[in-house]
Amino acid sequence: MVQQRWVLLAFILPTLLFYTYFFLMPVTSTLIDSFHEWDGISDKVFIFLENYITLLQDPIFYKSLVNTLYWVVLVIVLQIPIGFFLAYFIYQKIKGFKFLRTVYFIPVITSSVAISLAFSFIYEANFGILNSLLKLVGLDHLTTAWLTDPITAMTAVSLPFVFNYIGLMMVILFAGLQSIPDELIEAGEIDGVNALQKIIYIILPSVRNVLFICLVLGISYAFKQFDYVLLLTNGGPVHLTEVTGTYMYKQGFSQSNYGYGNAIAVTMMGIVIVITLVINKVLKPKD
């Protein structure tokens, strides 16, 4: 048995060492480097909280944070509600629901690059779908270069992100709906509630926990999924579509300001972890 104990180490150590070296150490490096000034070449200079103090006074960082929070808002007002209603309608076993569910999930498994390219076709100024459709119905004056027009750019670059994860929200909520006991819904029907009341008073409270999970997930995606901004606008025009992720990326790889970039990274981590903890806390007593 003593020998078997040693065998156990053989199961644990390779993975643990790999994970420590290639995952946990980078996490600590991010933290440590955020207290330094570093251009990636010369020696790191310890400046303690200076990066964070600069961050707090950086208008572009605030702009990027506001834009990221705009994504969080879109998660709440578009992604989750659309995901919920799709799940709810499919849950009612409408004809062809399996096929519909399959199709709805396609964007979730598609790469951000492919989705970006598809949306760049939609937004393209000359032959893009959107402008073509507008011309078709005689609304020529509404056509614009969606991704560079300061008024439309931020929303235009956000929609692919919303589109990407609606299907994921749907399947999570669908799983939640399936776990509602039939008696509960029947009891409501006996009490004579109408369709809307049924959703508000029976369905939504029953999937409350799952809705919170969608919220946590959506917020974490809003902070980490900056591929779309990188690919479609690269933060432009003039930082109008900058999100925290792209700002971090640029501080490091285009400005060689790695310490500052890491400070943004740590701030992002902090926000996501705090939000996750708070929502978990809110959720716990009712579990």
Next chain:
Amino acid sequence: MNDDNGLAAKNVNNRLPISSGLGKFFKYLLVWGYFFITFGLFLWVLMTSFKDNSEIFSSPFGLPSSFDFSNYIFALTNVNMGLYLWNSTVVTVATVLLCLAFGATISYALARFEFRGNMLVYILFVIGLTIPLQSLIFPMFFKMDDIGIRDSLLGLITVYTALNLPKTVFLLVGFMKGLPKEMEEAAIIDGCSYWSVFFRVILPISKPGLATAGILVFIAAWNEYVFASVLISSDIAKTLPLGLASFQSSQLSEYGLIASGVILSIIPVLIVYVIFQEQIIKGMADGAVKG
């Protein structure tokens, strides 16, 4: 009592369709509207991939005049999509295998044995789940540079394996904890070592869990863009998402060609999805719900 219930239920059934006339409209609008957007977009890119530019401009929404594969042939031979496809396949397959090998061994130990530090090790992986992975981009870049494998497929495989380990371990520990213990105990009484228990009992009965984790890692690795764009600079090590993105800037006006690249990148993952969709949907929902 029973009669009453029946009557009430009937009433509701009568009342529902009337009160939800607007609801019904909303329902079909959403269900088919969203279907139209997802499926329509896919079909439109597919149709565009068979057209040349003049046809795209003259009939952007029409069927292609012929199913001409010249865009695909050009993409695969002249703009290196063939190479990128190969690189993506190598990186993805290696990442999946490594994640499963690393994940299954440690998950077996964590799920089946009580030892000092068990919980601590498990928590280290759970912490990994909550971290927005993109925030590790700078240290990953410099670490790979230091080791000298940054601009290579090996570097990508290493990074992807590390990034996907938390969710693999999380899913596999959960799965293995739910397995019945009788077979293992019998094997141990028969004098089998932990290794043979692992290979002969645990791995075979963990197939569904391994499949779910493997597929999720497959999708993540196949589609990953941000880390690849930072780590890879030479054309010979580019993966499909990178190739596609550089395509967009270099072949900006060749829309049919870009569309064919998009379709090429979607098809493998679409095939995997169609075959394993129940498992993928369940795995993603479980991973999210329990994570």
